[in-house]
Amino acid sequence: MAQDVQLDSETTKPKYPRSIPFIIGNEAAERFSFYGMRSILATFLVAQFFNPTNNPALQAVAEAKSNESTHFFVTLAYTLPFLGAIVADWFTGKYKIILWISIVYCFGHLFLAIFDSNLDGFIFGLVLVAIGAGGIKSCVSANVGDQFDQTNQSLISKVYGWFYFSINAGSMISTILIPWVYANYGAKWAFGIPGILMALATIIFFSGRKMYVRVPPSGINKNNFVFISLYALFNIGKKKKGQALLDVAKEKFNNEKVEGTKAVYRVMAVFAFVPIFWAMWDQNLSEWVLQAEKLNRHIDLGFLDFTVLAGQVQTVNPVFLLLFIPVFNYGVYPLFSKMGINPTPLRRIGAGLALTCLSFVIIAFLQAKVDAGLHPSIWWQIFAYVILSAGEVLVSITGLEYAYTQAPKSMKSTMSAIWLLTVAAGNYFDVFVNGSIAEGGFFSKFTGADYYWLFTGICGAFLLVYMFVAPRLKERNYIDEPEVTENEVVAENFNL
Incomplete structure (x- = not known):
């Protein structure tokens, strides 16, 4: 009898937690709202507030002000996950943070739609959206893992696959749809629809409240x-x-925690070179969009003939990213290994920085033609997106892998938070440069093509220093060389 019960338990198939559809639905709608709003943000700020008369003499300063505001928004959104994780893990738990901050998020979108002709009200709405997006960012993905136990852990990788699919699906659909809505129905609808989707995301999340596994806060x-x-x-x-x-x-x-802190600082030595990547990558959602407005965006494929909107061009980035992930994992990396060149994480990051520089070389040459009054084909910018996306695979995905493998269990979530801070640091540098241009400061001489050459030069300098420093960095792979601890850390909450 006991043996029959044991056999039944062994042959029972693991079941997905009932809460998962609510979490994935919430994430898809939230990412739609975030990327949909951001797809038109830079162009809207210029057209509505900073150069509404389309005066060529004001355009450079207007674009700098728009880029400054856009990158400050991203800086705030990627700084707050650090704080959100602390509050959730120490005081409130993830569920309360996600629910209440999502409501703040909704009000932010509402302000964007209502104050589309009032700059102060609009900027306040941006701050609320950044608080919403940043406050829940560190909690949502961790909440997925909280739903599993020993009976269904084998399904967790599949669920995370669907989770990240929902992120890309939400962002891709929104970056195609919202610029079209903006062009045809105006800003109120273009910002209002993402707000409706964020409200839907909140409702979906709240609807699953009785099904979530809630990990209680641990205290300070x-x-x-x-x-x-x-x-x-x-x-x-x-x-x-x-x-x-x-x-x-x-x-x-605790000795183990101290050794883990040492590991964090070793990884931070590598991460010190990553902010310049994000300073350049995030321009594809702002500066590159403004450039796309001045290009010939007519596309004729023979069987398909259309004109793409400036805000829609950025959609090619996630497309190329999804294509390149298997190409690099199953093609490029094995090929280099066969050639006797080990594609270590540090080498991949260096190669990614080099490709990011190359993408900006293309953009700089393209901008030089625009400065000369020409309208080059959008295909040149798409070509730059191809190279930038390859650089993203090498830097962003490798960086996440490096953070995971080079940190002990007790510090893995801390490293994830610090990784997000590299995005904030890179965008803050963009804020600094564009603020200087807008106010006629030191960087005001770097406009047009010179702006992109400036970042190409800075990235090149970082790359040279990186090539000298990287071989001398001390590494320890905690997957290959696991730490010896008295107690295994099961829950990977933020240990900040």
Whole structure:
């Protein structure tokens, strides 16, 4: 009898948690709202607020102001996940943060639609959207993993596959639809529809409230990266000869956590070179869109003849990204391995920075033709997107892998948060440069093609330093060389 029960339990197929459809539906609608709004943001700010008369003499400053606002919005959106994770893990739990911040998110979209002719009200709406998008970002994907237990862990990779599919589906559909709505029905509908989708996302999430597995908050945990770092800094005088600075913290904190903090700093040495990638990559959703407005966007494929809107061109990035992931994993990397060139994560990141530089070389030459009064074909910008997307595979996906493999279990989520901060840092540099241009500061001499050559040069300088530093960086792969700990850390919440 007991044996029959055991056999039945062994042959029972794992079942998907009932909460998963609500989480995936919520994510698809939320990403639609975010990327739909952002697809027209840069062009709208110029046309509505910064150069409504389309005065050529004001265009350069107007575009700089638009880019400054757009990148500040992204900076805020990618800084707040760090704070959202702390609040969720220490005080509220993920469910409450996602629900209440989603409501703030909805009000942000409402402000964008209502104040489409009032700059102060519109900017306030942008801040609310950034708080919404950033506040829930670190919690939503972690909430997926919380829904699984030992009986259905084998399904978690499939669910994350659908989760990321919903992200790409939501963003791709919105970047095609919302620019068309903006062109044909105006800004109120173009910003209103993403708001409706965000309200739908909130309703979907709330509808699954009785089905979620809710991990309770753990309270303030001082055995973490921030507290350990601060303790070591303020007790530097206690450091003994031959002892690492962070070892001072071992007198008060868990040894395993201190060693994990050391690993975080080793990874941060690599991540220091990543913000320039994001400073350039995120321009494809702002500066490149403004450039696309000045290009010949007519596409004739013989069987298909149409004119693409400037805000729709960015849709090719996720398309190329999805195509390149299997190409690199099953083609490029194995090919280099056969040639005797090991495609290590550090080499991949370096190659990605080089390709990002190359994409900007194309954009700079393209902009030079625009500056000369010409209207080159949009195919040139699409070609730049091809190279940029390849660079994204090499830097972004590899960076996430590097953060995971080079950090112990207790610090993996911390590294994910720091990875998001590299996006914020890169965008803040864009804010600084464009703010300087708008105010007639030092960077005001870098307009037109010179703007893109500036970033190409900065990226090239970073790449040269990286080529010198990377071979000398100390690494430890915690997958190949697992740490020896007294207790396995099961829940990968943010240990900040």
